[in-house]
Amino acid sequence: MxxxxxxxxxxxxxxxxxxxxxxxxxxxxxxxxxxxxxxxxxxxxxxxxxxxxxxxxxxxxxxxxxxxxxxxxxxxxxxxxxxxxxxxxxxxxxxxxxxxxxxxxxxxxxxxxxxxxxxxxxxxxxxxxxxxxxxxxxxxxxxxxxxxxxxxxxxxxxxxxxxxxxxxxxxxxxxxxxxxxxxxxxxxxxxxxxxxxxxxxxxxxxxxxxxxxxxxxxxxxxxxxxxxxxxxRPADAFVANFTGASNVLRGKVLARSGETATIDLGGVGRIEAWTPQPLSAGDQARIALRAENVRLGERAERNVFSARVLERRYQGTQTVYDLELGGQRLEALELGTAARHDPNAEIPLTLPPEMCWAYRDEGQSLD
Ligand SMILES: Nc1ncnc2c1ncn2[C@@H]1O[C@H](COP(=O)(O)OP(=O)(O)OP(=O)(O)O)[C@@H](O)[C@H]1O
Ligand SMILES: [Mg+2]
Structure with missing residues (x-):
């Protein structure tokens, strides 16, 4: 037994x-x-x-x-x-x-x-x-x-x-x-x-x-x-990072309602994110995001931005893109047999709010 x-x-x-x-x-x-x-x-x-x-x-x-x-x-x-x-x-x-x-x-x-x-x-x-x-x-x-x-x-x-x-x-x-x-x-x-x-x-x-x-x-x-x-739904930034959400965007919390935080990313506008933490307006936040959850070339209702392609690495069944979004780096991964976007192109991208996870940013190391 x-x-x-x-x-x-x-x-x-x-x-x-x-x-x-x-x-x-x-x-x-x-x-x-x-x-x-x-x-x-x-x-x-x-x-x-x-x-x-x-x-x-x-x-x-x-x-x-x-x-x-x-x-x-x-x-x-x-x-x-x-x-x-x-x-x-x-x-x-x-x-x-x-x-x-x-x-x-x-x-x-x-x-x-x-x-x-x-x-x-x-x-x-x-x-x-x-x-x-x-x-x-x-x-x-x-x-x-x-x-x-x-x-x-x-x-x-x-x-x-x-x-x-x-x-x-x-x-x-x-x-x-x-x-x-x-x-x-x-x-x-x-x-x-x-x-x-x-x-x-x-x-x-x-x-x-x-x-x-x-x-x-x-x-x-x-x-x-x-x-x-x-x-x-990683409870903290380390769990998110350790399980593969290696992209980090930084910003300042504008407002929070329940588990949704609105965060100012600087020049590129605001982003909506899920948060497990009681963030308040004015807090510094870090947003964790998986490369495969960045939607390239898509325009949804919320969290649509314009990014520049810095580099792309074609890997046969997928392409990895290094992007620049308002001075911050973002990696995106797209499945499929062809690389669709060229270096230096400005492309729209959507970061689905439920795939963006916000945590208090205390400058903590995630290693
Ligand atoms: N017999 C021991 N004497 C002193 N320190 C120890 C001893 N066994 C483990 N430690 C220390 O305790 C901590 C946890 O070790 P532990 O072996 O539990 O890690 P782990 O998570 O299993 O790591 P790994 O993935 O490398 O196996 C480490 O800092 C380790 O150095
Ligand atoms: Mg062990």
Whole structure:
């Protein structure tokens, strides 16, 4: 039976300096897959290791299936072995001297809870699930990287832990295999109804695998939401930038009504944008926008501007344009087989208001 995970105000500090994890709270309901996404060093692995019990948190509370497994304030810490967790890591943690079948059977033979059950049937069923039924009696070292990672996955699924933790399990695979296994992994996890916490810095992986994505930075959880919301309603400028909205326009807020802000871009006029923040008139704002959401040559009702083409890079199936809009740079991406606009041309463009996201501009770095 898979179980829910609950993390409240988790903190982990290694020695002095900034904590690796700072006030992180989120829940993973039973059967859901949550992906922690963020740049290197933001605290993803540390969070996962705290859940596994491999790292001792310095604050907060972690519960699995309603049972508190760590709460330093009360001196409470359940050992990793007693948490009923499966883990898959970046490196293929398999026993090299064993066959595929022996590897997958190993946890069943060494865990009290599954003794007496039909080990062979469970192993076969799990190998079937990960698509390795035909490889059962091969030495594990004769397999490819992707197959070995599936052995590691089978080994952590075979005893049906309450919770599966995965730390960049695909990052050692070549690009093609990574894509295939990524799609397969979601199918396998959903088929088993497993509750999963998955860590990656790869956005595409996060979107495909996660029922929800949590974006982390510097030990903090910035936003936790379904992929569509992370992508279309980023709660903050870092989330917008990290998930690919790399264009930034700067301006001054003229007015705000609900979640719509009107912002003065300087000489080129005003722009309407969606905002998750309580901006007020006079605030400096930065507007994040994806290159593929810039509509070239289109005239809509709102947010129509005139821009100059500085450069274009034709890439076969798409063209990237560098544009100048009132002294600010803007990148636009247009799908299609032909480059339509020439350098130096003045062209109309539309920036759809719901695709323009405004945040308070405090000169903060987004790296
Ligand atoms: N054992 C440790 N001792 C001291 N500092 C550590 C230790 N483990 C992690 N850290 C620090 O904690 C911070 C978070 O590290 P963590 O491994 O959780 O990052 P991450 O998000 O998994 O990054 P990556 O994508 O590179 O794997 C980093 O600043 C790291 O240097
Ligand atoms: Mg890591």
């Amino acid at each position: 898979s179980a829910a995970l609950s993390i409240e105000n988790l903190g982990k500090r290694f020695g002095v300096g900034r904590p690796a994890v700072d006030g992180v709270s989120f829940d993973v309901p039973a059967g859901e897959i949550v992906v922690l996404l963020g740049p290197s060093g933001c605290g993803k692995t540390t969070t996962l290791r705290c859940v596994a019990g491999l790292e001792h948190p310095t604050g907060g509370r972690i519960s699995i299936g309603g049972r508190v497994v760590s709460e330093p304030e009360r001196g409470l810490l359940v050992s990793p072995r007693e948490r009923d967790i499966g883990m898959v890591f970046q490196s293929y943690a398999v026993w090299p001297h064993m066959t595929v079948r022996q590897n997958v059977a190993y946890p069943l033979k060494h865990r009290r809870k599954s003794r007496g059950g039909d080990i062979n049937a469970k192993v076969n069923e799990t190998l079937e699930l990960v698509g390795l039924a035909d490889y059962a009696d091969r030495p594990v070292v004769s397999l490819s990287g992707g197959q070995m990672q599936r052995v590691a996955l089978a080994r952590s699924l075979v005893y049906r832990p309450q919770l599966l933790l995965l730390d960049e399990p695909l990052s050692n695979l070549d690009a093609k295999l990574r894509l295939r296994l990524r799609d397969e992994l979601r199918r396998i996890l959903k088929q088993t109804g497993m509750t999963g916490l998955y860590v990656t810095h790869d956005q595409a992986e996060a979107v495909v695998l996660g029922d929800r994505i949590g974006v982390m930075r510097d030990g903090h959880l910035l936003q936790m939401a379904p992929p569509g919301e992370i992508y279309n």
